[in-house]
Amino acid sequence: MALTAVKGFNDILPEESARWRHIEQTARRVFEQYGFGEIRVPVMEKTELFCRSIGDATDIVEKEMYTFVDKGENSVTLRPEGTAGVMRAFIEHKLYAQDPVARLYYMGPMFRYERPQKGRYRQFHQIGAELTGVTDPLADAQVLHMLTLFFREIGLSEPTLQINSLGCPDCRPAYRAALRSFLEERLGQLCDDCKRRSDTNPLRALDCKVPGCAEATIGAPSVLEHLCTGCHEHFTTVRHYLELSGTPYSINSRMVRGLDYYTRTTFEMVTGLLGSQSAVAAGGRYDGLISQLGGPAIPGIGFAMGVERVALLLGNQDFSTSPDLFIATMGQGERDLAFRLMDGLLKSGFRIEMDYEGKSLKSQMRRADKLKARYSVVIGENEVTGGSASFKRMNDGAKTETALTVDGIVLLLSTTEL
Numbered sequence: 001m002a003l004t005a006v007k008g009f010n011d012i013l014p015e016e017s018a019r020w021r022h023i024e025q026t027a028r029r030v031f032e033q034y035g036f037g038e039i040r041v042p043v044m045e046k047t048e049l050f051c052r053s054i055g056d057a058t059d060i061v062e063k064e065m066y067t068f069v070d071k072g073e074n075s076v077t078l079r080p081e082g083t084a085g086v087m088r089a090f091i092e093h094k095l096y097a098q099d100p101v102a103r104l105y106y107m108g109p110m111f112r113y114e115r116p117q118k119g120r121y122r123q124f125h126q127i128g129a130e131l132t133g134v135t136d137p138l139a140d141a142q143v144l145h146m147l148t149l150f151f152r153e154i155g156l157s158e159p160t161l162q163i164n165s166l167g168c169p170d171c172r173p174a175y176r177a178a179l180r181s182f183l184e185e186r187l188g189q190l191c192d193d194c195k196r197r198s199d200t201n202p203l204r205a206l207d208c209k210v211p212g213c214a215e216a217t218i219g220a221p222s223v224l225e226h227l228c229t230g231c232h233e234h235f236t237t238v239r240h241y242l243e244l245s246g247t248p249y250s251i252n253s254r255m256v257r258g259l260d261y262y263t264r265t266t267f268e269m270v271t272g273l274l275g276s277q278s279a280v281a282a283g284g285r286y287d288g289l290i291s292q293l294g295g296p297a298i299p300g301i302g303f304a305m306g307v308e309r310v311a312l313l314l315g316n317q318d319f320s321t322s323p324d325l326f327i328a329t330m331g332q333g334e335r336d337l338a339f340r341l342m343d344g345l346l347k348s349g350f351r352i353e354m355d356y357e358g359k360s361l362k363s364q365m366r367r368a369d370k371l372k373a374r375y376s377v378v379i380g381e382n383e384v385t386g387g388s389a390s391f392k393r394m395n396d397g398a399k400t401e402t403a404l405t406v407d408g409i410v411l412l413l414s415t416t417e418l
């Protein structure tokens with residue numbers, strides 16, 4: 001039997017990867033405009049890093065990590081997300097010593113052992129950005145503005161931004177206690193997972209997809225009503241700046257993130273177009289993470305988007321490049337000239353195609369159509385003798401007589417189209 005890829009791991013074929021490149025290039029352009037520089041960190045880290053950052057009582061650490069013992073008896077894990085590794089690198093290389101305000105972005109594969117479905121895979125790709133060193137709500141608003149601009153630049157009106165605040169170590173314990181006692185009276189209605197973690201991680205019940213849990217949590221206490229003065233002011237100012245910059249958002253006080261490191265602002269870019277995988281991008285503030293990992297007390301905020309989900313939203317839009325010119329030839333003698341021209345034009349930076357198999361003229365023209373070539377030309381004996389040929393612009397059939405020289409053709413192909 002032929003071998004296939006591992007379940008939940010996908011090949012990205014050329015047409016799809018053109019869409020991916022468009023997403024990646026747009027992200028690079030927008031992020032770099034905001035002063036972010038790229039960081040590349042390994043796909044594998046010591047397991048302890050994820051336990052200490054994402055949290056032992058999260059689904060990711062409890063159930064979804066690709067963890068194994070390597071030949072040196074070390075427990076290592078394929079990264080389930082990017083923030084932990086980036087912050088590990090930030091601390092390890094003392095990037096904060098040059099400037100605690102670092103703006104870093106990254107892209108690459110992440111791994112979570114989840115049940116695969118549309119928009120959810122075991123190897124998936126994130127593009128993320130992290131900004132450290134600023135507690136001011138201005139940083140939150142700027143990161144959200146950048147994310148919103150990315151989606152606008154890529155041409156998507158979906159998804160929309162939802163924000164929340166999860167408070168801080170000062171006010172969250174009281175909120176957890178309030179939620180815990182609310183859930184205690186409804187334990188019978190909760191799913192097994194939510195029941196089990198109602199003590200360690202009661203917030204998860206708020207975004208559990210099981211209908212019984214959704215029902216049981218109607219009327220649950222809102223985190224926003226339990227914020228301390230500092231967190232409340234911070235959240236109000238984030239909203240103020242979002243409004244000032246014209247960034248549309250709505251508040252979702254039931255938004256709970258699946259990672260433990262968040263403090264204060266959290267957010268998701270959500271869509272109704274991808275079924276249950278509604279979050280296209282998500283993130284938040286993590287003011288305690290860097291010190292928790294052994295670094296100095298420096299705050300941070302960031303997000304990551306799922307590239308597969310952004311690509312799904314872009315649908316079938318074609319971003320693949322097509323040839324500038326297809327050269328069709330009638331006989332062996334003309335093929336020598338065509339080959340020389342093709343070589344010169346490739347060196348000038350144009351994408352050129354010709355027939356390699358001595359196919360009929362009709363089938364060569366079919367191929368020019370299929371490849372969506374911008375121009376085509378047929379070179380026969382007359383053209384070789386006369387030194388020029390009629391170049392056809394494929395989208396409207398307009399013909400231009402042009403010398404069969406590299407310079408002549410370069411001039412034609414460089415002319416901006418009407």
Ligand code: HAM
Nearest residue numbers: 081083120121124279280281282283284302303304306
């Ligand atoms: P996250 O919400 O776990 O956050 O993931 C961010 C995004 O990655 C999701 O919104 C989704 O688009 C995509 N994603 C997650 N899991 C899968 C999957 N199995 N298949 C396809 N796409 C998926 C984080 O990872 C945080 N590190 C984000 C962050 C950065 N927070 C602060 N800085």
